Amino acid sequence: MIPVKRLTASPKKQKLQLQAIQSVLTSGNFILGKHVDDFERSWAQFCGASYSVGVANGMDALEIGMRCLDIGPGDEVITTDITAFATVLSILKLGATPVLADIDPSSGLISEESVKSLINPRTKAIIVVHLYGYFKNIQKWKDIADSAGVHLIEDCAQAHGCVDSTGNRVGLTGIFSAFSFYPTKNLGGYGDSGALVTNQHEIYERSKILRNYGQSSQYEHKFIGLNSRMDELQAALLLIELQNLEKETKSRRTIADNYRQNINNPNVFFLEEPHHKYSHVYHQFVVKVKDRSGFQNHLENCGVMSQIHYPCAISAQPIMRQYIKDFCDRYQSHTFAGECVSIPCFPGMTPLEIDAVTAAVQSYS
Numbered sequence: 505m506i507p508v509k510r511l512t513a514s515p516k517k518q519k520l521q522l523q524a525i526q527s528v529l530t531s532g533n534f535i536l537g538k539h540v541d542d543f544e545r546s547w548a549q550f551c552g553a554s555y556s557v558g559v560a561n562g563m564d565a566l567e568i569g570m571r572c573l574d575i576g577p578g579d580e581v582i583t584t585d586i587t588a589f590a591t592v593l594s595i596l597k598l599g600a601t602p603v604l605a606d607i608d609p610s611s612g613l614i615s616e617e618s619v620k621s622l623i624n625p626r627t628k629a630i631i632v633v634h635l636y637g638y639f640k641n642i643q644k645w646k647d648i649a650d651s652a653g654v655h656l657i658e659d660c661a662q663a664h665g666c667v668d669s670t671g672n673r674v675g676l677t678g679i680f681s682a683f684s685f686y687p688t689k690n691l692g693g694y695g696d697s698g699a700l701v702t703n704q705h706e707i708y709e710r711s712k713i714l715r716n717y718g719q720s721s722q723y724e725h726k727f728i729g730l731n732s733r734m735d736e737l738q739a740a741l742l743l744i745e746l747q748n749l750e751k752e753t754k755s756r757r758t759i760a761d762n763y764r765q766n767i768n769n770p771n772v773f774f775l776e777e778p779h780h781k782y783s784h785v786y787h788q789f790v791v792k793v794k795d796r797s798g799f800q801n802h803l804e805n806c807g808v809m810s811q812i813h814y815p816c817a818i819s820a821q822p823i824m825r826q827y828i829k830d831f832c833d834r835y836q837s838h839t840f841a842g843e844c845v846s847i848p849c850f851p852g853m854t855p856l857e858i859d860a861v862t863a864a865v866q867s868y869s
């Protein structure tokens with residue numbers, strides 16, 4: 505079976521990992537130490553940002569950043585109806601109201617028209633999610649947010665290292681951005697962690713306080729904070745992963761190019777092709793099919809695994825009924841959630857595996 509993701513490390517990498525683990529174990533410091541400092545510096549540099557703050561996961565990076573903006577009860581935050589549930593959960597955790605926007609079915613990304621129609625005086629922020637690793641039109645989003653007088657936030661949990669057609673780097677246009685290093689992400693650790701990235705000194709200072717119980721110095725509590733600290737072990741292991749990120753992203757793009765060139769099955773629909781080579785990092789390679797379970801069964805019979813990101817629009821989750829004002833019944837997100845399929849696309853896929861996936865998709869009817 506060809507998996508959707510393969511997370512095992514090469515023997516060479518494992519050797520580096522064991523050394524890194526040992527250096528943490530002998531340091532006697534396991535949380536917010538030297539490795540976290542090093543990683544934060546390296547991650548900010550990779551992103552081209554002034555600051556990066558290591559936290560416990562990507563969802564906390566969103567919550568902490570929004571707390572720095574004083575978003576809370578009574579405030580509305582607009583985001584997309586197709587995303588990881590964590591995006592919306594971070595808004596709910598603040599006591600703020602998530603307002604779900606429809607998507608553009610050709611890309612799966614949040615729709616501009618829908619967002620514009622939802623902006624009102626209670627709107628405090630728009631969270632744009634660079635879904636599947638596709639980073640598009642960030643300047644347009646900045647203009648929309650600026651003209652509405654609201655904050656733009658980037659959820660970059662799937663988009664490590666994107667650059668758009670005008671050279672904007674992912675995560676730098678929003679007032680802050682959130683990254684996740686969950687094991688399956690493009691930069692993945694060996695447990696949970698995440699980072700908030702920003703050019704704003706005030707957000708940087710405040711988020712460092714918030715992640716650590718809200719203490720500004722030991723036992724002095726300036727804010728009501730969280731326990732959302734980054735582990736030394738994760739930081740040490742992520743520093744190793746970071747060295748391979750560019751190479752791995754290149755490999756994801758090669759696989760995606762291969763699919764785009766060699767698959768032309770009329771029953772399988774590709775999402776929009778990015779205008780710029782570097783603006784997609786292919787966290788997932790997603791296609792749409794009308795009979796999804798038939799397609800997935802066919803792939804499985806050919807030895808190819810697939811996954812669904814995501815099988816249910818956020819607004820269709822039963823638990824959301826009590827938290828949203830509108831059930832978004834006429835949204836295109838529901839059709840999209842019924843048709844999308846992620847096929848294998850991960851660094852380390854062999855040419856034989858790429859060909860086998862291509863053949864499996866091509867032979868579907």
Ligand SMILES: *Cc1c(COP(=O)(O)O)cnc(C)c1O
Pocket residue numbers: 561562563564587588590591633659661662683684685686696697698
């Ligand atoms: C994974 C993910 C998150 C949450 O990250 P965690 O580290 O799991 O908390 C948020 N948004 C998106 C789009 C994600 O894919």
